[in-house]
Amino acid sequence: PRKERLVTNLKTGKNFLRNQDPEKAYAEFKAALELAQGLGDPIEEKKAARGLGASLQRQGKYREAIKYHSMVLAISEREGEVSGNTEAYGAIADCYTELGDLEKAAKFYDKYIARLETD
């Protein structure tokens, strides 16, 4: 069913990322995000959003990547469940660093660093 397709999309997306094919990875994560939203599964929704962010980063599309990494933070906010936030803060900061906006990068790294000691 849809849940299984979702899991397959996420797994295939990860493999494409690993094999340096971020365009194909993007398509898989995009499909996964829609399925996760349809199913109302916030954990998988975050994974898909993180995958989209990572795929865009690998393509040098840092502004778009920030949107998806920020979506992880928004889902956490909505659900009151912060898993994945440390990684999202770090990834957003990485993107701002690439864009040369070191002020904003520093702001997000500070949030990232503050969370490194928590679980």
Place this chain on the structure above:
Amino acid sequence: PRKERLVTNLKTGKNFLRNQDPEKAYAEFKAALELAQGLGDPIEEKKAARGLGASLQRQGKYREAIKYHSMVLAISEREGEVSGNTEAYGAIADCYTELGDLEKAAKFYDKYIARLETD
């Protein structure tokens, strides 16, 4: 049988170490070492030797601890199987540091560091 007692001794020894009771841990690892030698099981023999070394270190008996950590290296040599050697080099160096013999400590840390990148 003996194999099960050996496994129990090792596990109990570890728990005593964790609970800051190195004397009791020593007794468990000592029994484990004899069982492992009787059974001819080099992997468990190394675990027991490492446990004895750690128990003695916690008691401040660094010279004796070095003997048991060196036993791990000797078993590796004998069996042609180097698992546990990185840890043994590091532990021996720690003991020499405690004894104030920084020359010997450095020699063993160099072996330890050289192995950190291998598996």
Place this chain on the structure above:
Amino acid sequence: LETVPTIKKLRAYAERIRLSELEKCMAKFGDDLSKKERRAIDDLSRGIVNKLLHGPMQHLRCDGSDSRTLSETLENMHALERMFSLEL
């Protein structure tokens, strides 16, 4: 702010190590791991990396802290770049 790129490089360095060790571990398990178990192993790898990086990362940021000076922060940065070969 000079230290920001170093934070990024150090994160990437540690993440490469984490992923390569994690893959080796997962390969040993094959397919008989539940999602919850995979999660536990992933959390272990992240926990170790994050807790080990916490100190160095904190010492790469000096704004707002009186006790840590800019020159000390830059010294930390240079030492980290040397030790983790992050210069490139």
Place this chain on the structure above:
Amino acid sequence: LETVPTIKKLRAYAERIRLSELEKCMAKFGDDLSKKERRAIDDLSRGIVNKLLHGPMQHLRCDGSDSRTLSETLENMHALERMFSLEL
């Protein structure tokens, strides 16, 4: 040789983190792990720690290497002691 005690302290620091994360992970699995699987998880934790420590540890030893000077090694040591709070 001045750096030898720092190597010991850094090892102990990392080992504390490794053991505490490992225990949390093992607790999630309970008793349904084979010895081989425990070993794989233990190897993961050691692999990450050892590979992360390799650079800093190497840069705490300078004997025999011409390219690394004593003063640089001592700078590395001071930075590590600050960043991992190893002074005590």
